[in-house]
Amino acid sequence: MRCLALPFLAMSLVTVGCGGADSQEPSELLGTQRASLTETDVDVAPECQGIIDFVNAASFQTLDAYLPSDVASNLVEYRAVSPFATLADVSSVPLVGAARLEQIEGGARSEGYIGSSCVGIIDELAVSADDAARMVSLVNTVSSTELHDILPYAWNGATNLLNQRPFATVESIAATSGISSVSLRNIRNAATLSDPLEDLIAAVNALPQPDFGANMARHFDRYDLTTGSHYYSLHGLECFGIDPDSLPNGASIRANLADAAEVRAEVESTVDYANRSNQLPASVVSQGLANLDERIAGRSFKGCYFSYSNDPWSGNNVAFFVDTVSGFSVLTETYWSE
Numbered sequence: 519m520r521c522l523a524l525p526f527l528a529m530s531l532v533t534v535g536c537g538g539a540d541s542q543e544p545s546e547l548l549g550t551q552r553a554s555l556t557e558t559d560v561d562v563a564p565e566c567q568g569i570i571d572f573v574n575a576a577s578f579q580t581l582d583a584y585l586p587s588d589v590a591s592n593l594v595e596y597r598a599v600s601p602f603a604t605l606a607d608v609s610s611v612p613l614v615g616a617a618r619l620e621q622i623e624g625g626a627r628s629e630g631y632i633g634s635s636c637v638g639i640i641d642e643l644a645v646s647a648d649d650a651a652r653m654v655s656l657v658n659t660v661s662s663t664e665l666h667d668i669l670p671y672a673w674n675g676a677t678n679l680l681n682q683r684p685f686a687t688v689e690s691i692a693a694t695s696g697i698s699s700v701s702l703r704n705i706r707n708a709a710t711l712s713d714p715l716e717d718l719i720a721a722v723n724a725l726p727q728p729d730f731g732a733n734m735a736r737h738f739d740r741y742d743l744t745t746g747s748h749y750y751s752l753h754g755l756e757c758f759g760i761d762p763d764s765l766p767n768g769a770s771i772r773a774n775l776a777d778a779a780e781v782r783a784e785v786e787s788t789v790d791y792a793n794r795s796n797q798l799p800a801s802v803v804s805q806g807l808a809n810l811d812e813r814i815a816g817r818s819f820k821g822c823y824f825s826y827s828n829d830p831w832s833g834n835n836v837a838f839f840v841d842t843v844s845g846f847s848v849l850t851e852t853y854w855s856e
Contacts, residue, residue: 561605561703566644568631569623573608574601576629584625589613605644641692641699649710650688653702656709657691658684661739668708668845672701708845712736712813715848718806721799722792730854732792734785738849740838744769744822752826759820759842769822776819778811781839781848785810788850810848818842831856 562570573581573593581590592611602608609619623639626632637645645653657665657679669676675696685691692702719734744755744765757765758772789803821839828834832855840847 559703561642562644563636563646563649565646565648566632566636566638568636569626569639569644570602570604570608572626572629572631573597573622576625580629581625584621584628585618586613589618605639605642609642637688640689641702643699643702643706645688645706649706652709653688653691653705654685656705656737660708660737661742663739663741664737664845664847666845667740667840667847668704669697669701670843670845672696672698672704675701704844712809712846714802714805714809715807715813718789718798718802718809721802721806722789725792725797727792729856731852732788733851733853734788735849736847738838738847740822740840740847743836743838743849744824752824755822755824757820757822759818759840760822775842776821776839778814778817781814781819782807782810784837784839784850785848788852791852813846814841817844817846 574597578590578594581593585593589611592613593608596602596611605619608614608622614622619639619642623632623644627636627638635647637647637650639645660668662676662680665680666673666676673696675694675698678694678696679685679691682694688702691697691705716736719736722732722734725731740760741764744757744760752766755765755769756772757769759775760771762769762771786807789798789807792798793803818841819839820842821837823835823837825833825835832853834851834853836849836851838847838849
């Protein structure tokens with residue numbers, strides 16, 4: 519995870535089972551079990567692909583060495599109809615639950631299909647060592663507000679993570695009370711799926727912009743941003759989807775949430791403002807904006823627009839957006855000074 523502080527904001531930001539009925543034939547189940555997954559649904563890191571390769575390629579005799587014979591037989595029968603592509607596929611096979619997945623992972627490791635770059639299967643995710651490290655970093659450094667946004671339906675779980683951090687391993691995160699497999703996947707997505715956008719943000723923030731320019735962030739504390747007490751002058755605070763009780767007096771509330779087009783327009787205009795001299799590599803811009811589009815397509819966002827100044831000789835315009843379901847967030851700021 520790449521966490522960026524905002525140097526121009528005068529505040530402190532936190533940077534940072536069993537399958538179907540045995541009477542059903544494999545072919546009857548494939549229509550639902552092999553549905554294509556989006557990037558946010560992917561349950562096998564590339565470094566752990568060997569787990570899937572193992573169940574697809576190992577002989578019955580090899581599988582039988584690590585699994586009960588009836589489970590090995592079911593795996594062979596199902597892969598004959600269609601090769602496994604995901605852990606969800608494997609889990610849909612009768613008699614394959616969490617304990618069997620653990621045995622499958624052990625077999626894949628013993629047979630050399632996976633190595634140390636794959637941490638293993640944790641709560642229905644096959645996690646790489648890199649992803650695990652970034653998940654731990656996110657949980658240990660993210661603000662309370664952002665973590666609760668990332669886990670909107672696991673409020674107690676998010677609170678438990680905050681109370682028990684720092685964590686050393688992703689396994690200990692998964693074992694925290696209130697953290698389900700869905701929660702763990704949300705944490706993985708927040709920590710790992712916006713690298714090109716974060717590269718663009720870092721490039722924008724690194725541009726020399728002494729008198730007027732732009733600044734951006736992926737991880738920030740939206741509550742701190744709207745309290746108002748940090749500023750010499752805060753005005754024009756307009757929010758949407760934010761609890762009015764958490765906003766200072768005088769804030770206006772817009773009825774409609776932001777959509778992908780509004781978020782894209784704000785980010786793109788900020789990048790253009792910063793890149794007025796065309797200093798940014800075109801590939802960084804295009805890849806960052808494409809990654810943004812992937813993250814926001816079809817989504818709805820809460821957030822705010824406001825302006826502030828730290829003295830009479832400067833001004834800043836800020837906007838931030840937070841996905842109402844996944845907690846994916848992005849902040850833009852443009853500024854000038856005399």
